[in-house]
Amino acid sequence: MTQREFAIKGIATDAIKCVSEYEGLSVEYIMEQLILGTVCIPANINHKSMSYRGIGKGLKTKINANIGTSSDYPNIDEELAKLEVAIKSGADAVMDLSTGGDLTKIRERLLAKCRVPFGTVPIYEVAVNALEKYGAIVKMKVDDIFEVIEKQGEQGVDFITVHVGVTRSSIERLKKQKRIADIVSRGGSFLTAWILHNDRENPLYENYDRLLEIAKKYDMTLSLGDGMRPGALADATDRCQIEELITLGELTKTALDNGVQVMVEGPGHVPIDQIETNIKIQKSLCQGAPFYVLGPLVTDVAPGYDHITSAIGGAIAGMYGADFLCYVTPAEHLGLPTLEDVKEGVIASKIAAHAADIAKGVKGSLDWDIKMAKARKALDWKQQIELSVDPEKSSKIYNSRKSSEEQGCSMCGKYCAMKIVSEYLDVEVNKC
Amino acid sequence: MTQREFAIKGIATDAIKCVSEYEGLSVEYIMEQLILGTVCIPANINHKSMSYRGIGKGLKTKINANIGTSSDYPNIDEELAKLEVAIKSGADAVMDLSTGGDLTKIRERLLAKCRVPFGTVPIYEVAVNALEKYGAIVKMKVDDIFEVIEKQGEQGVDFITVHVGVTRSSIERLKKQKRIADIVSRGGSFLTAWILHNDRENPLYENYDRLLEIAKKYDMTLSLGDGMRPGALADATDRCQIEELITLGELTKTALDNGVQVMVEGPGHVPIDQIETNIKIQKSLCQGAPFYVLGPLVTDVAPGYDHITSAIGGAIAGMYGADFLCYVTPAEHLGLPTLEDVKEGVIASKIAAHAADIAKGVKGSLDWDIKMAKARKALDWKQQIELSVDPEKSSKIYNSRKSSEEQGCSMCGKYCAMKIVSEYLDVEVNKC
Numbered sequence: 001m002t003q004r005e006f007a008i009k010g011i012a013t014d015a016i017k018c019v020s021e022y023e024g025l026s027v028e029y030i031m032e033q034l035i036l037g038t039v040c041i042p043a044n045i046n047h048k049s050m051s052y053r054g055i056g057k058g059l060k061t062k063i064n065a066n067i068g069t070s071s072d073y074p075n076i077d078e079e080l081a082k083l084e085v086a087i088k089s090g091a092d093a094v095m096d097l098s099t100g101g102d103l104t105k106i107r108e109r110l111l112a113k114c115r116v117p118f119g120t121v122p123i124y125e126v127a128v129n130a131l132e133k134y135g136a137i138v139k140m141k142v143d144d145i146f147e148v149i150e151k152q153g154e155q156g157v158d159f160i161t162v163h164v165g166v167t168r169s170s171i172e173r174l175k176k177q178k179r180i181a182d183i184v185s186r187g188g189s190f191l192t193a194w195i196l197h198n199d200r201e202n203p204l205y206e207n208y209d210r211l212l213e214i215a216k217k218y219d220m221t222l223s224l225g226d227g228m229r230p231g232a233l234a235d236a237t238d239r240c241q242i243e244e245l246i247t248l249g250e251l252t253k254t255a256l257d258n259g260v261q262v263m264v265e266g267p268g269h270v271p272i273d274q275i276e277t278n279i280k281i282q283k284s285l286c287q288g289a290p291f292y293v294l295g296p297l298v299t300d301v302a303p304g305y306d307h308i309t310s311a312i313g314g315a316i317a318g319m320y321g322a323d324f325l326c327y328v329t330p331a332e333h334l335g336l337p338t339l340e341d342v343k344e345g346v347i348a349s350k351i352a353a354h355a356a357d358i359a360k361g362v363k364g365s366l367d368w369d370i371k372m373a374k375a376r377k378a379l380d381w382k383q384q385i386e387l388s389v390d391p392e393k394s395s396k397i398y399n400s401r402k403s404s405e406e407q408g409c410s411m412c413g414k415y416c417a418m419k420i421v422s423e424y425l426d427v428e429v430n431k432c
Numbered sequence: 433m434t435q436r437e438f439a440i441k442g443i444a445t446d447a448i449k450c451v452s453e454y455e456g457l458s459v460e461y462i463m464e465q466l467i468l469g470t471v472c473i474p475a476n477i478n479h480k481s482m483s484y485r486g487i488g489k490g491l492k493t494k495i496n497a498n499i500g501t502s503s504d505y506p507n508i509d510e511e512l513a514k515l516e517v518a519i520k521s522g523a524d525a526v527m528d529l530s531t532g533g534d535l536t537k538i539r540e541r542l543l544a545k546c547r548v549p550f551g552t553v554p555i556y557e558v559a560v561n562a563l564e565k566y567g568a569i570v571k572m573k574v575d576d577i578f579e580v581i582e583k584q585g586e587q588g589v590d591f592i593t594v595h596v597g598v599t600r601s602s603i604e605r606l607k608k609q610k611r612i613a614d615i616v617s618r619g620g621s622f623l624t625a626w627i628l629h630n631d632r633e634n635p636l637y638e639n640y641d642r643l644l645e646i647a648k649k650y651d652m653t654l655s656l657g658d659g660m661r662p663g664a665l666a667d668a669t670d671r672c673q674i675e676e677l678i679t680l681g682e683l684t685k686t687a688l689d690n691g692v693q694v695m696v697e698g699p700g701h702v703p704i705d706q707i708e709t710n711i712k713i714q715k716s717l718c719q720g721a722p723f724y725v726l727g728p729l730v731t732d733v734a735p736g737y738d739h740i741t742s743a744i745g746g747a748i749a750g751m752y753g754a755d756f757l758c759y760v761t762p763a764e765h766l767g768l769p770t771l772e773d774v775k776e777g778v779i780a781s782k783i784a785a786h787a788a789d790i791a792k793g794v795k796g797s798l799d800w801d802i803k804m805a806k807a808r809k810a811l812d813w814k815q816q817i818e819l820s821v822d823p824e825k826s827s828k829i830y831n832s833r834k835s836s837e838e839q840g841c842s843m844c845g846k847y848c849a850m851k852i853v854s855e856y857l858d859v860e861v862n863k864c
Binding site: 072175188233271299301307330338354373376388394396398403411414416423 | 625666786834836849
């Protein structure tokens, strides 16, 4: 049974209890939202020793870190190191997007070390195999797709991205739209190519019942991918994006009706003033299902700094109700991220999620900031560093440019506002 | 005469013409806004060979970089290098906040090299002198303040922060408020200490006419500082902040009535969901005067990453109408920024300003993104790097992890969505 089915039956599982405790919300609330489909708990029955995380309405905004080999960098050890640094820096979930090396083996080793929900995009493995076996991605067989999904379910993958909304109809709309960047989703491009080359419907869409069956068997949460997500600001919130979202909304309902846990993926490259609309239309079309956004990136012009462009978009998206933010690293649009890129990406995303949680009033989220503000007021540097999102970095900066003043920092030296105010104002305040 | 007075007289100065050309807006529009006081052009008559920049309604969102020595780091050469890197990275204005070394000399040398509007906070120099001369900041004399302002005007400073809203009344409200972080503005703390110690009203408020006279003489734009700006999320948008803003609104009107150019400064530390309100209340209380915000920072917990917390806040503030963003560097709350910190701060702020400009529909701002999107679609890496906000960094990342594939990058290698889509979809689209 899936976590959703347990909730429907009124059974509070360990996963439900863990999520309730982690969020500081009642078990009843979590079960209620699972039943409504507004919260999911990605937890494959075969993924052992994991910290359960819920994603969705009323819960803390979660963040995901993408790792994985590429054909140019098939080194598994580097990805294992990225897994560690991602979790240590605060990732709530990790996706393995490997496309280089022995994919089954890589996944097995990453899963064994992954203490948070673990996701994949199975169509990558199918495509890699097809290129090797048949010489072309477009020659992959329908059975190949479901065999890979079944195998990944058995291995313990907690959630999978499936581009079920890339259909003949959305491709037609795409053609009429005449976008600048067309399709930038890798999985979306594989399926589009397959559909066009074979003149057939998307096998994941056409055989959705088969997909649901496997998802249910292992309690793999489906993450309905947006193959039509805009890859340029000028393409955002267009007809083909929304056409696909309508389909994803329908398939969300079907999944829920079958007891399968589901979330929906969203853009992408979006101008700031369109973010609110993007969140609200997803919530409306997908009956409140958890929304998993990639960024969004609020400008196209900042490769090297896309952890920042996506932190801006993610914070705003989170405020309006996005539940799960996929990080973006400084290497996005340029190359495979390094270990340092992964860390920077996770922290930028974590900042966005936390800022969003304060804005959306998630229980207890402001407490951290209040503690920090009190430590600042007290000029307690030890505590300021301990409380910071990255104590290692803040300590390094503070100590490398330390002030000769006992209490201040080298920015203000002896002209520290905190010190001056304590000397004059606080005396008066205490008199009151 | 000030630029505002020229506009009122119907004279299109060089500065007005330059701003019109830079913005791609008519001379008439710029003059109209100068008359309304919704645009200012900080341009001291004694600051030679400068690129004029307008700040305000309908214009591109501008960004400022703070540099300057501290008592711990009084090295002028380092600050000269920061000036260069700030301008090269895209700063539209630079403020010299020096408090260490020979301040007059430092200012002179920075001004000579500064090709963009140059700002200061004169009360810093007054405080530094008072500590040296009288042994305490609170012993500074009223005449000392105006003498320093006069000298800076003569030197060619284009805009000065004056904390005219720190009054006995706002201090009373502050005491009643019982904030966590009280006052974090350095100039605000100096004046608060002075007011409390001497039991007298703020000399800049009490002698505002004297301030206006000097400002008018050199066409120094007044930047009405918010000494009461919140320094913690929990203190944001409180009664004492808004009390001060009301005063700043009144003094904005008085400045405009006297032909003086003026802008208003804003917070600070603000939760995302309060940013819109902060912008709208400033525009309303200060009759649309240009709004110059510091950040805002959307969480207190990220020292080491406050260029990101403030890029999030700045982008949102800009979208709602903030006109001028003061950058924040990764070193904020920890120490004086290094050269690298200055660069990172400027670029994060530039990203925020650009994203805001797209959202608020500033003329031509999306063009840059469209060019980038087209370069991506064409897999034209040379152009992608040239078009990026920091070609040096994007080139470094791209080249350090180059793909073996001719056209792709090492993220996707041979599984490049752009390439696959071009092969299958574009053929179809071209058939249409």
